[in-house]
Amino acid sequence: MEGKHFHTIVKAPTSFPIFCSGNTGIDSNSGKSLEEADLLVVTSGGLRIPAHSSVLVSVSTVFKKMLDQPCQKPSFKNIIPILGVPCNAVIAFVQFLYSNSCTEEEMDRYGIHLLVLSHVYSVRHLKLKCVKGLGERLLMENVVDVLQLTRLCDAPDLYLRCMKMVSNNYIEVQKTEGWKFMQDNDPWLELEILQFLDELELWKIKRKKNREERNLYIQLSEAMECLEHICTEGCTSVGPYDRAPNQQKKKPCNKFPTCRGLQLSIKHFAICQKRVKGGCCACKRVWQILLLHSAICDQTGLCKVPLCRHFKLKMQLEKEENGKWKLLAKKVVSAKVMSFLSSHETES
Numbered sequence: 001m002e003g004k005h006f007h008t009i010v011k012a013p014t015s016f017p018i019f020c021s022g023n024t025g026i027d028s029n030s031g032k033s034l035e036e037a038d039l040l041v042v043t044s045g046g047l048r049i050p051a052h053s054s055v056l057v058s059v060s061t062v063f064k065k066m067l068d069q070p071c072q073k074p075s076f077k078n079i080i081p082i083l084g085v086p087c088n089a090v091i092a093f094v095q096f097l098y099s100n101s102c103t104e105e106e107m108d109r110y111g112i113h114l115l116v117l118s119h120v121y122s123v124r125h126l127k128l129k130c131v132k133g134l135g136e137r138l139l140m141e142n143v144v145d146v147l148q149l150t151r152l153c154d155a156p157d158l159y160l161r162c163m164k165m166v167s168n169n170y171i172e173v174q175k176t177e178g179w180k181f182m183q184d185n186d187p188w189l190e191l192e193i194l195q196f197l198d199e200l201e202l203w204k205i206k207r208k209k210n211r212e213e214r215n216l217y218i219q220l221s222e223a224m225e226c227l228e229h230i231c232t233e234g235c236t237s238v239g240p241y242d243r244a245p246n247q248q249k250k251k252p253c254n255k256f257p258t259c260r261g262l263q264l265s266i267k268h269f270a271i272c273q274k275r276v277k278g279g280c281c282a283c284k285r286v287w288q289i290l291l292l293h294s295a296i297c298d299q300t301g302l303c304k305v306p307l308c309r310h311f312k313l314k315m316q317l318e319k320e321e322n323g324k325w326k327l328l329a330k331k332v333v334s335a336k337v338m339s340f341l342s343s344h345e346t347e348s
């Protein structure tokens with residue numbers, strides 16, 4: 001009886017190398033012959049595929065459990081039904097169990113089914129292959145179908161990839177058959193997608209805010225560097241208080257756009273009349289930059305930045321103010337470190 005089925009398989013018009021390589025071999029590499037097959041995989045279409053329990057057990061814990069169980073009906077022990085997917089998908093699946101590979105064409109045609117089978121029978125290698133293969137083959141037309149499947153098959157990487165595709169092409173995806181079918185049959189998934197889009201939007205806003213904040217700290221840290229450089233060695237038009245102005249006329253430094261702005265502000269600060277009453281915004285900024293400097297500065301007594309010592313003493317007296325400025329100083333210093341590291345990364 002079994003021999004007859006085997007005969008049918010070998011002659012079946014599947015043209016898959018496993019079943020047709022040589023005259024009898026299931027897989028020439030595994031050294032297993034068709035005669036040694038001890039079970040049959042049965043498909044929905046009635047196809048019977050001979051296979052070796054030793055191979056199935058070695059690649060899938062699910063098959064191992066299934067085949068190790070003592071069976072009450074000995075006649076069914078050697079039949080494994082794999083139903084609900086196309087016959088050729090089952091053939092590709094069994095072939096993978098033997099060869100650990102599948103063709104691009106099989107992935108094109110049966111990728112979705114192979115993902116389901118790899119999940120159900122816990123064949124990790126095939127699942128990884130399917131996640132990658134299906135990810136590369138995502139189209140507007142199938143993305144919702146694949147998305148539904150990833151939830152059932154627990155494939156988070158592919159799930160995320162689908163969600164990103166849906167969010168990037170929301171209008172187009174809504175016009176597909178898959179979307180319409182989902183709306184009618186799986187409203188929870190639609191809700192999940194909308195929630196994902198919302199969270200993505202919030203995340204983008206947050207990321208933008210973080211980036212702006214970091215840029216501000218980097219700018220401040222650059223201003224701190226320029227301030228020290230102006231007050232110790234001097235730049236194009238402003239120099240240290242203890243050096244004569246005609247000794248200036250230096251070349252612009254490498255942070256000149258920032259440095260120039262700061263020099264102009266310092267010059268203004270020196271002559272502004274409103275400053276005394278505290279009504280000038282430009283002077284207020286210089287004042288804040290000097291304050292921030294003194295919160296960062298670790299030179300004792302030797303610092304040439306104006307008011308540094310004065311602010312340090314003041315901060316010691318006003319503990320609360322001190323905390324606020326110290327926190328800002330910390331952020332500015334860490335932004336400097338981060339930008340140094342990232343510029344180093346791009347260099348290497």
Ligand SMILES: [Zn+2]
Binds near residue numbers: 229234253255256259
């Ligand atoms: Zn400069």
Ligand SMILES: [Zn+2]
Binds near residue numbers: 273281282283
């Ligand atoms: Zn002013």
Ligand SMILES: [Zn+2]
Binds near residue numbers: 305308
């Ligand atoms: Zn200082």
